[in-house]
Amino acid sequence: MSDGRAWQGNVKARLYERVRERGYDSLTAFAEARPAVPLHLLAEELGKDDVAGVQVLSGLLAEAERRKQVTRFVRDVFARLWSQSVPEGWPAVLDDANRFKVAEALGSWFAYTPETHKERVDQASDALFITPPPSGWRPLGPDDELLLTLLPDEEA
């Protein structure tokens, strides 16, 4: 992707063309079929040289905004970042090195969260440390039970 082709032409048209080619009618459907897979790998599958992970992220957000499912989108992003930084799941021992891994996932989660949800993400992150999940916890998608209690949909 070093030649910057991902940023030329009509990004949106390219994304949806690739998604349709793979038999999905939305980015969300494409992504849901690949739960907890890191964003850059989703991008690579859609176009090794001309799709970037943050474009997929932004596309997923746009669909979520339209469907009023932004909270669910935020949970989905958590699962993708978590599997990248904490692949073994919640650490059995929260020593210094493990604490950083968790913190890295949470830090990037905050950074990838839309303005509207940053505060809730902060609170959910606090809660995770106050009441730690069982060791090995690794949400496999936005519907993970524990993740849902940390960051429930507004309607609920």
Added chain:
Amino acid sequence: MTSRSLVVLLVLALLSNGCAPLTPPPGRGTHLRYTHGEGAMAAWAGSTDEPTLLESEGPQRLNRLQGAREAVGPGGAEAPEWQSTLAAHLALLRAVDEVSASTRSVSRELSRLRASQQGIAGAGNGLFVRYVEYGERQLLWMDAELAAAARLATAASQVEEPGMQLALLHLAGPRLEAAMMGSLLLAVWCDFLRLTDDVLSRRFYSVERLFMDMDRFQKMLEPAMKALASLEPAQVEATADDVPALVGHLTGEFEALRETVRRGAENLQKALVLKESVEALTLVSALKFTLPALRAAAPATLGTGFMVGSGGVMMGTRMVVSAEWVEMMRRLVRAGVLSLPAVSAAVRIQAGQVMMAHGELPRGVREALGEGPEVRAMRVTGRTGAGMARRPRHHVMPEEFREWFEQRGFTGEMDIDQFCVRLEQAHHQAIHGGGNWKLGRTWPGEWNRMIMEALSKAESRTGRMLTPSEVLGTVAKRMQDYGIPMKFIPWRGR
């Protein structure tokens, strides 16, 4: 004594004395040979011979060598990313070690010369000390670059992402390359100093003339040394190409000076003293392979039998560089850490004057050193290809937060200025909030803001300052999402 019989005597003297390695550092017996030919000379003198290779045998040998290498795995084209990165990492540490050993031996020699009351320190009211100091100044920057390269290698080993590991090794590469080429030149300079010291201590030659001669030699050396010390990639690369010719030229000067001294000494009836001193100097640098007196000992083989054998790169029956050295360099060239021109130049210098005169190494040797289509492609896209050279550089770690990064260890060779990337205009604008790619409205996605949020949140939740390798790990992951190539170049102003 006639001059003819003197020459014979000198050849004998050089063969017996001149071929002993210069005080090998303790405990280096098992180390690989770096340049300056430590250990290669035994084969040269014909005492403990490497098996002699016939030229016709060369290609088959080479094939077998390569076959064996591929079977072993690491460094081969099919090796997984982490494995070849590990191999490059080890090769880099070794190469740093090798060059450091060479600069240490030059450093010892310079200290000795500086204190030589009979020669450099005493003669001409210490006029010649400045030439030792010139050498010491060069040593200073080389040692600094080697230390920086070693620290970058350590940083690489602490980062988890293979892409970032390799990127850090790439940052170390130019420093090692400059120090390697510089140490070759410095060894030549050291030989000039030793000759000077000897000449001065025996009053063989006019002090004034020698002073002027040394001044001239220093001026020949200076531009190349300056270019190497600058670390500017284009300058280092151009210099690497020129260094063999420069060494060749200095060899000629060295020989001319020695000849003048010899003639002067003959007039003064000092020929016998001379035999034991000036002519028998144990040379530190590659000069020992290139001086005419030595070449005469192996007249037919030079220049013709240059090939890769099982023991290393051979020239006739003399080993130029060992197989281990070739393998080490091959890994570094394949990983894009060192450039082929620099490594070739080192081999050419080591091979002696014959090769310095002719531009390129034979193809078989170049291939053994890692040349191949991928490496050529790497150079093309890395330099001029695809308009890369024209693309502006951008800091990956935002400049506005320089202080924040400095507090977390990003200083010196890890300065955030070292971590710049070339981005195409559209890409750059896009990650700083421009373009049409943001389909979602509520997430700005601007790189600087995003990465600082990610890092500072991670830090506050870790409960202490992040380490450089933790910062780089996070930066690497997010760079991947933004499609930013993990290929750093230093900042050089706008």
